[in-house]
Structures are given as C-alpha cells and as structure tokens.
Amino acid sequence: MELKHVSKYYGEGKNKTAANKDMNFEIEEKEFTVIVGPSGAGKSTVLNLLGGMDSPDEGEIIIDGKNIATYKPKELTKYRREDVGFIFQNYNLIPNLSAKENVEMATEIANNPLNPVEILESVGLGHRLDNFPAQLSGGEQQRVAIARAIATQPKLLLCDEPTGALDYETGKRVLSELHAAIKNYNATVIVITHNRAIADMADRIIDIQDASVRNMEVNPQPSPIEEIEW
Numbered sequence: 001m002e003l004k005h006v007s008k009y010y011g012e013g014k015n016k017t018a019a020n021k022d023m024n025f026e027i028e029e030k031e032f033t034v035i036v037g038p039s040g041a042g043k044s045t046v047l048n049l050l051g052g053m054d055s056p057d058e059g060e061i062i063i064d065g066k067n068i069a070t071y072k073p074k075e076l077t078k079y080r081r082e083d084v085g086f087i088f089q090n091y092n093l094i095p096n097l098s099a100k101e102n103v104e105m106a107t108e109i110a111n112n113p114l115n116p117v118e119i120l121e122s123v124g125l126g127h128r129l130d131n132f133p134a135q136l137s138g139g140e141q142q143r144v145a146i147a148r149a150i151a152t153q154p155k156l157l158l159c160d161e162p163t164g165a166l167d168y169e170t171g172k173r174v175l176s177e178l179h180a181a182i183k184n185y186n187a188t189v190i191v192i193t194h195n196r197a198i199a200d201m202a203d204r205i206i207d208i209q210d211a212s213v214r215n216m217e218v219n220p221q222p223s224p225i226e227e228i229e230w
C-alpha cells in the first residue's frame with residue numbers, strides 16, 4: 001500500500017489545522033509496521049484514513065492497486081467491512097453481549113468468516129465464551145477484540161495503541177497474537193504505539209511528527225516478541 005501526498009485538515013479559516021500534511025509512505029504486504037510519534041502528531045488520523053473511516057482532503061491512498069481516497073461512502077463501507085480489522089486501546093466491545101456474541105457481530109455480516117468459537121479458542125478464550133466484557137480482564141477483553149477483528153480475515157489489521165491499557169506480560173501476548181495474523185492468513189498489520197521498544201519487533205517503523213513522516217526505517221532483523229523488553 002502507498003500514501004502519496006496525503007493531507008487531512010480539521011476546522012475552518014484561522015482554526016484550520018493539518019492533522020496530516022503531505023504524508024508519504026509505503027508498506028509492503030504481510031509486514032508488521034509500527035507508527036510512532038508524539039501526542040497530536042497525526043497517527044490516529046492516518047490510521048483512520050487507511051481504514052476508510054475518513055477520507056483525505058488531498059492525495060492518494062493506494063490499497064491493492066486502488067485509490068480508496070476516491071471511494072464514495074458505499075464503497076468505503078464495503079472496504080471497511082471486507083478488508084479492514086480495527087483494534088483500539090479501549091477494546092470497544094459491546095457491553096451487553098458475551099465474548100462469543102461480540103465476535104458474531106462481525107462474522108454475521110461477513111462473506112467468509114471463521115468460526116467464532118474456534119477463533120476465540122485460538123486466542124486462549126475457549127473458557128470465556130459466555131462471559132460479558134465486564135467479567136473479563138483488560139487483556140482478555142483485548143483478545144476478544146482481536147478475535148472479532150481477525151474473524152473476517154481482513155487484509156489489513158489496524159491497531160491504535162492496542163497495548164496502551166495493558167500490563168507488560170499481557171501487552172506482549174496481545175502483540176504476539178496480532179503478529180500471528182501475518183502468518184496465519186497473510187494479514188498486513190499496522191500498530192500505533194507510544195512505546196518505542198515495540199519498534200524492535202517491527203519490519204518497518206514510521207515516525208510521524210508535526211503531521212508528516214519524519215523518518216521511515218526498514219528493520220532488517222526484527223526481534224522475536226519474547227526478546228523485547230520495556
């Protein structure tokens with residue numbers, strides 16, 4: 001995928017600010033990419049653009065040879081539903097649905113979904129199928145969110161601070177499950193993080209500052225997750 005001269009503005013007149021300004025980068029398929037940068041730099045904005053939750057004001061976003069920046073709302077909905085999985089810091093589960101029902105929310109509208117029970121078992125939650133989010137730990141809730149996101153095998157897994165609310169060990173487990181999606185079904189994974197240590201496990205590190213790409217590095221030897229410490 002490639003971003004070419006992407007800009008996104010918020011506000012009008014003298015309040016107009018660029019959340020993304022002439023943003024350019026490329027990501028190869030099946031890579032684990034980490035986006036780092038200070039608060040307010042424009043990381044979530046670019047993730048939302050990649051996920052078709054919003055459209056840029058300028059530039060092109062090329063995914064699988066298609067420029068999604070030109071998509072109409074209906075095409076964007078289809079793209080989000082079929083090609084993208086989202087993971088958020090605060091899990092975003094539906095409180096009054098069980099773990100299994102939360103995953104079924106995604107699989108019921110998908111074309112080739114995995115089995116919700118099997119996918120929950122694969123993230124170690126086979127014994128938690130009927131529990132509600134409030135009955136689960138933070139790490140367990142995030143693993144339900146991962147199960148929900150990967151149950152439709154999206155090409156693109158977009159994660160906004162997925163370990164931000166988790167302790168060290170649980171954070172590592174969540175990262176390892178996100179990484180497994182690359183091997184398991186050829187996903188491309190992009191993770192926003194404030195934790196630069198996570199960059200050691202990435203194939204690619206994109207550093208965003210002041211709404212633009214400050215630096216991009218390809219990591220020739222990503223470390224196994226078990227070896228990363230922070």
Ligand SMILES: Nc1ncnc2c1ncn2[C@@H]1O[C@H](COP(=O)(O)OP(=O)(O)OP(=O)(O)O)[C@@H](O)[C@H]1O
Pocket residue numbers: 010011017018019037038039040041042043044045046
């Ligand atoms: N919906 C919006 N309306 C107005 N301004 C916005 C909106 N979304 C983002 N911004 C502004 O755009 C800039 C970039 O925000 P963004 O959320 O992308 O940063 P971020 O790097 O993800 O920050 P953080 O690490 O704190 O989440 C900020 O100045 C923010 O205030």
